[in-house]
Amino acid sequence: MEALELKAEARQTTGKGLGQLRRQGYVPAVVYGKGVEADPIQVEAKELRKVLAQAGTHQLIALQIGSKRPRMTLARDIQIDAIKRSVLHVDFYAVNMREKVTAHVPLVFVGISPAVKDLNGILVHGLSEVEIECLPADLVSAIEVNVEGLTELDSMLTVADLTVPSSITILSDPESMVAKVEPPRLEEALEEEAPVSAEPEVLTGAKEKKEEEEE
Template identity: 40%
Template sequence: MVQLTAKPRAITGKKVKILRKTGEVPAVLYGAGEQVLNLSVPAKEFSKIWKAAGETSLVLLAIEGNGTKNVLIHEVALHPIKDTPVHVDFYAVRMDKAIEARVPLKFIGDSEAVKAFGGILVKVAHELEIEALPNDLPHEIEVDLGILKTLEDQILVKDIKLPKGVTALGEGTSVIALVEPPRSEADMQALESQEPVSLENIELAGKKPKAEEGEAETTE
């Protein structure tokens, strides 16, 4: 388990930009019967750990003056231009209680249907919803494309070999990946002749991260 240091912070709201200028990222800790704590973590150290642990690997959060907590990186708000973390939510977990998480899928191997028959690989899902004890949470789950031997084959949730202690949620018959028949020249020409989709009337809605007002909203 990786360890990350954190310090309590009294600065809140839009004033947290002062922390960012000193190389700190404002954060909040909650969950598992914990009182909400406002914290700050070193920006460089956090970025390295986030890249390694993702949001499904346990992190030991060492809080100055408040011991250690087993946490997950629950949500990260990013700078709209720099794409760097500007606010972090940590979720404290109980080690004896199973939790639900969405884990990235890693596709490995080769499909015979693609190599031998010219099929088109379609990855229907890129994450899998699972349940496990915190210590059993995988960083990623491998999906073997070797199962796809013919153009009729599909990989379903129930076909995935899960690590010990991990249970998949949802329908076991949900499709994860499949192979479509190769497209003819006529099909390709038809696709190329389609009118481009106009984005003029499409409304984009973004999910606001959990943070105190002003903490995760910055363009600096």
């Protein structure tokens, strides 16, 4: 998978000055890694959003800091403003291309399950991503999950059923459910679950007269 390019600058601003830096359109960040001294940097917020939207935390980012040689990194800790949803800070992990890394990769569901199409089953997704381990150059943007093999109700796919290149090891629990076709909900079951409203008592003329005589 080809690395995405991102330009950055060395950062001198720290502490209380970070607020002003963000108002100027930059996001403070840091580059760290095994045997690498942490390097504070700043990145244009607009360009950073574009790259992170595509790379997430599982695609290589070629980080160009000033005139230095690009460094292959992975975005790790991404801090997001809870209200504005803007990026506040990013930790970039400098990878060694000869050493394996771990990453969470999204699952993409493809195909149509015959159990859904012909038996009115309901397709339920158990996972949206899995954790993998591989060399940085072998990272993938997503793992496809083909549900066309789910031909019966209650049939399912687990992590062990996922197909990935031999260079990738899936670390997630192999027994975890990825997708399952559940039986359709019958109308009778829905009627039983529906709450029964209590009807108000209606007094007939005879009953009203009897109650008046008792009084």
